[in-house]
Amino acid sequence: MTGQRSFKMAVCVAVISKENYPLYIQTIPTEDELKFHYTVHTSLDVVEEKINNVGKTTNDLRELYLGLLYPTEDYKVYGYVTNTKIKFVVVVESSNTALRDNEIRTMFRKLHNAYTDMVCNPFYTPGDRITSRVFEKVVNGMMLQDS
C-alpha cells in the first residue's frame, strides 16, 4: 500500500431479522466496532417508523428501499426492508461523495439477491445467524473497493 487510503464503499453492513435481532453484521476492520453496532441498533427505530407509515401518508412508500434513514456527523445510514420484514442497513461515510442514491440502491439490490439465495440453501435454518461464505463474499465486495 502506498499509504493512500483505499476507496471504501460501505463501512458497515447489517442484516436484521423480523424480530429485530441481528442475523449478520460486518464492519470494516476498526477498533471501534461497537460504535457501528450502536448506529445500526438506533437506526431500527427509524426503519420501524418508516414501514408503519405505509398507506397512511400521501407520499406512499411502496418501495422496499427506504432511502436515507438518518445522517450523523461522520456517517450516513441507509435502510432497506424486504417484504418478509428482513432489514438491511448500510452505513457509509459522509465524506464519500462518490456514492449516490443509485449506487446505494444497487448495493441493496445485490444484498437482497444474495440473501434470497442464501435462504434457499437447504442447509440454512431460517432465523439463524448467517454464516454463508457466498453471502460474506458479496458483503465484502461492497465494503472494499480499491480506486
Added chain:
Amino acid sequence: MADEALFEFLHMEVVSYLFKTADEEKCIPILENMGYRVGHSLAERFTRDSSRFKDELDIMKFICKDFWTSVYKKQVDNLRTNHQGVYVLQDNRCRVLTQISASKQYLEAAPNYLAFPCGLIRGALANLGISCIVTAEVQNMPACKFQIMIQRSQ
C-alpha cells in the same frame, strides 16, 4: 410441457414413499412441514421484485395470483373472506389432484396430497408475517377449498 409435470410426479412420489415408510399418523405433519419450509423459501424469492404489501388482503391477493401462478401455473379461482381473519381460496382444478380420477373413489386419499400445498401456504404466509392455520377441503374431486384462519397475536 415436461417441466410442469415434474413437480407433480415428485410430489406424488414423496407422498407414496412417506406412506410406505413412516407411521401413518406422522405422514401428514411431515408433508405439512416440508411444505412449510418450501413455502417459506418461495415467499422470500417471489416477493423480491414486488412492491411492499399494504395489508393482509394485499398479501392474500399476492398468494392467489403471483404465488399460485408460479407454483401451479394458474390463479386461484375464487378468494373469499369474512373480514374477520378467515379467507377461503377456491381452486377449481387443483394441480395436485388433477391426476387422480374425478370420482368419489379416491376422495379419502385426497388429504394426503393436500398436506404439502397447505404447508406451502402456511409457510409463505408465515414468512410474510401472518401466522395462520390452513386446512383443505374437497367435495368434488379436482376442486379444492383452502381455508386460512389467521391467528392474531393479541
